[in-house]
Amino acid sequence: MESAVVILFSLIATSLLLCIALAVAWRRFGQEAHAAFWSLAYGLSAANWTANLLKLCFLPAGSSLTLMSAVCSVGSFALIALGFRRRAGLPLRLDAMMVAATVTILLVGFALWGAASSGVQRSAVLLFCAAMMVVSAMSLRKTGHDGRRATGGAAFWMLALFAAYATGLGLLALFGGNAGYDLYRLLFLTGVPTGLFGVGLFAMFLLAADLAEGMRQVAASDPLTGILNRRGFEQAAEPLLARCTGERRPLAVVIADIDRFKTVNDRFGHAVGDLVLQRFAAHMSAMLRPGDLFGRLGGEEFVLLLPDTDGREAVAVMEAARGGLASAVHDLLSIGNVTASFGIASLWRGETLREMIQRADEALYRSKMDGRDRITLCPLAPAGKAVRYEQWTADEPRKAVG
Known part of the structure; x- marks a missing residue:
């Protein structure tokens, strides 16, 4: 009995430590709801082991403590599953979980005060826990609305293994009878706490990974417009350029610049200027396809990389x-008409990203010098031949320049 008391005290302490650690993570790491779910889950786990300790020491035949232990265990695993679904951005399905939890608790109560054997009580809780681990594991295979929550690897396989273990243990409790009780007790005390605490540790690892990913995205994003900054754009563009070069796929780069933006800032203030930048970024983002890259180089200058697109298609x-x-800034009529100029260059074989951007920037310069509010294309040219730019405006659909 003394060894069992020591084990239960250890389980209570470990559960409380995980509860506190996850609560701190919730508070410090952006108050993510799934961290709060996991913290509550391990708080209930501590209550479960406490009920088992009280039953062991004071009320060996206490049906109320047994029911309390089952409720805490069911609630703990349900909250773990809810946390994984919340992290993946999936619907929580509270109604289905409440039904499953209620049925499980009713089976436990029927076993305690009815004619069913104690094996039904143990089996019901374990099979519910196994089902919640399956839900948690499958949530790691799903991509939610933000696109970054899906993961797999060790966490998925650990949850799947724990689900299989709990299922086998539940079946042993149901069909093993008195002869299999000693084996059940041994497997329960060695496997279930280990699996439960393994889930807690992986939850902490996932929170840390999410925090690192969030910091990486912040470092690569422009805080005003929410699109990629220069560093983030270059990091994403280099592998895309390498793929298009290796597979001989067309690629176009575009430099866009808001016309007379300094005048907007000087006349109407930086707050209005910031609003124009945000509207322009949102307008351009809405025009892009999946796989296109869009970033802000600085000031009022933006860059786009369009895979599987030649120069004319980019135009x-x-x-x-x-x-x-104009429609994107129609409510800012006091600042007048907002226009932009564009320079486009398509990929030459063996060209670097910097060289592509430089040619697109030269095309943009021609758009600016020739009157703004126009698109200039720097086309492909054979070696040794002069480059003939082509230009598009609203009034003149196409003309050759330079």
Whole structure:
């Protein structure tokens, strides 16, 4: 009995430590709801082991403590599953979980005060816990609304293994009878606490990984517009350029610049200027396809990388964006018409990202010098031949320059 008391005290202490650690993570790591779910789960786990300790020391035949232990165990595993679903951005399905939990508790009560054997009581709780581990594991295979919650690897397999273990243990409790009780007790005391605390440790690892990913995204994002900053754009563009070069796929880079933006800042203030930048970024983002990259180089200058797009196709996309810009800022009539200029370059074989951006920037310079509110394309040219730029405006659909 003394060894059992020591084990239960250890389980209570460990559960409380995980509860506190996850609560701190919730408070410090952006108050993510799934961290709060997991913290509550391990608080209930501590209550479960406390009920078992009280039953062992004071009320060996206490049905109320047994029921309390079952309720805490069911609640703990349900909260773990809810946390994983919340982390993945999936619907919580509280109604289904409440039904399953209620049925489990009713089976435990029927076993305690009815004609069923104690094996039904143990089996019901373990099979419910196994089902929650399956729900948790499958949540790690799903991609939620933010696109970054899906994961797998060791966490998935640990949850799947724990689910299989709990299922086997539940079946042993149901069909093993008195002869299998000693084996059941041994497996329960060695496997279930280990699995439960393993889930807690992996929950902490996932929270740390999410925090690191969030910091990486912040470092790569422009705080004003929410799109990639120069560093983030270059990091994402280099592998895309390498793929397009290796597979000989077309690729276009676009430099966009809001016309006379300094005048907007000087006349109407930086708050209005910031609003124009945000509207422009949102308008351009809405024009892009999955796989396109969009970033802010600095000030009022933006850059786009369009895979599987040649120069003429990029012109068509930017012409639609240029023509629709007025509607994106229609409520800012006091600042007058907002226009933008564009320079486009398509990929030459063996060219670097910096070289592509430089050619697109030269095309943008021509757009600025020739009157703004226009698109200039730097086309492919054979070696030794002079480059002939092509230009598009609203009034002059196409002309050759330079």
